[in-house]
């Protein structure tokens with residue numbers, strides 16, 4: 001049965017974010033080295049991006065590399081960075097064909113120069129695209145993002161650019177890497193892990209959470225549809241009573 005028919009396109013998450021997890025276990029299960037898992041993970045990235053654009057999702061944010069992932073073996077980090085550069089080169093056309101704008105969040109200066117350059121090029125080339133904003137979280141850690149925001153805000157207070165009294169949710173939002181993105185509506189994590197792993201802590205305050213046992217390289221259109229159908233069955237009350245929002 002094609003789950004696509006069950007999706008209400010008038011009630012899509014405006015901002016979908018995904019913790020793409022399970023590449024290593026996927027590889028291990030079939031006796032491959034971890035790199036093969038990452039390579040196959042990029043295929044799921046491509047189908048997910050194309051499917052989201054086709055559905056009409058406006059913002060898709062993918063957790064590709066965390067600040068903590070810098071603690072992995074050097075060789076694995078190199079593999080991931082190479083895959084990033086190659087995918088950006090290879091998929092620029094996919095982004096253009098689908099009218100998708102690329103964005104990146106994280107401590108990007110920590111990335112290898114080649115990756116920074118490729119990212120900048122693709123961001124520049126796609127900046128006028130309007131159908132969907134694809135954000136890659138790279139060298140991203142939510143706590144680090146919040147620390148940066150607090151430092152920036154403090155500096156502005158010290159220099160009398162803003163007053164302490166004016167600090168509110170929106171001032172904080174404006175100082176995060178995600179300043180141009182709306183709050184997350186739906187957060188998906190694959191591979192059966194039930195944790196957030198330092199991803200978008202502020203931005204998921206009222207997100208619906210969806211966990212699936214599917215490993216990232218196996219995550220395909222139908223898995224995405226299942227997650228969206230689950231999202232659409234939920235009542236988002238934002239603190240109110242059920243009666244109030246009916």
Ligand code: IPE
Nearest residue numbers: 020021022023024025026064
């Ligand atoms: C997700 O898969 C990719 C990254 C974190 C970069 P993992 O590499 O974490 O795969 P598992 O969790 O070891 O299976």
Ligand code: IPE
Nearest residue numbers: 019020021063064065066197
């Ligand atoms: C989270 O996955 C980071 C990304 C998906 C990029 P990890 O596999 O690194 O998370 P933990 O360490 O299991 O929490």
Ligand code: MG
Nearest residue numbers: 021022023024
């Ligand atoms: Mg993992």
